[in-house]
Amino acid sequence: MSCGTPLSAGDGIDPVISQFFQKDHLRLDEIFISFQKNKKEDLDLAKNNFEEFKKGLLRHIVWEEEILFPAFESKTGMVDSGPTAVMRFEHKQIKTHLHNISEYLQSGDVAAVQDNETSLLHILKMHNMKEEHALYPAIDRLTSAEEKAAILEKINTMPAASHGCCCGVSA
Numbered sequence: 001m002s003c004g005t006p007l008s009a010g011d012g013i014d015p016v017i018s019q020f021f022q023k024d025h026l027r028l029d030e031i032f033i034s035f036q037k038n039k040k041e042d043l044d045l046a047k048n049n050f051e052e053f054k055k056g057l058l059r060h061i062v063w064e065e066e067i068l069f070p071a072f073e074s075k076t077g078m079v080d081s082g083p084t085a086v087m088r089f090e091h092k093q094i095k096t097h098l099h100n101i102s103e104y105l106q107s108g109d110v111a112a113v114q115d116n117e118t119s120l121l122h123i124l125k126m127h128n129m130k131e132e133h134a135l136y137p138a139i140d141r142l143t144s145a146e147e148k149a150a151i152l153e154k155i156n157t158m159p160a161a162s163h164g165c166c167c168g169v170s171a
Contacts, residue, residue, distance in 0.1 A: 047106070069088070071143065071147070100112070
């Protein structure tokens, strides 16, 4: 799901945003791998893994759509077109698959879970690659250290209710 290729200091930019969001991608990947493993051995545990993954991914999407994408759009002027428009469309697809998998897990429809899981993984692989290799590095290049700090502050102080996440755990 995640490409896991963080930027280095040798790239000439401060990769604060890239590192933060890639770290969250990796955290989510680990939860999803647990879901995949446990659905074969312990369906109840797999359901819990998936709900944790779903909450975390929805939180990640809110961070992007409400904080990160507007920062990019204000710097580039690309609001209704460009990479963030495509990524918002992909987020809608991702949310549909998350909902479907959750519903199918509850009903025990393993074949439908697998079909949606395959589609979700395909979308996430391509989506995360675009974010990690294009969007996040662009934001790191376009923003000052103070702007990066402000972005992370907004993320860390965003009320959990705004993204349906419990516990206020930050990535």
